[in-house]
Amino acid sequence: MARSVPLNEVYNNLGAAESRTNLPGALDNFRKALEGDESDPLYQFNVGYALWKQSNFQAAAEKFRAVLGQNPADAQASLLLARCLKQNGPRPGDTRTEGLERLKSNYEESAYLQLKAVLQPEKQ
Secondary structure, eight states: OOSOOOOOOOOOOOOHHHHHTTTTTTTHHHHHHHHEEEEEEHHHHHHHHHHHTOOOOHHHHHHHHHHHHHHHTTHHHHHHHHHHTTTTOOOOTTTTTTOOOOOOOOOHHHHHHHHHHHOOOOOO
């Protein structure tokens, strides 16, 4: 059903909640959001951030470069790219790099309405 009614925003925000509580499914949900819209820098950032948190520096750096390709002024992506290049992972208590998951606050209304119609049982 996710293919016929993509809700990238839901996957992204679920991934953000999982990431902030260090649950293992975060990266998978960020990737699902990105699969639905590979051009969205917010999704690129979150995948990169989750990879960086797992010390997968090379893959994370690719995502941060993609973000910076769309927005060269993104300070958080620049900081994390620099950390990837130095292979510096997360440090507990570092307020500059903790809780940076980005939430999607808008959604595709048409996709939501399609999902609602599919999930709503037929009235007899």
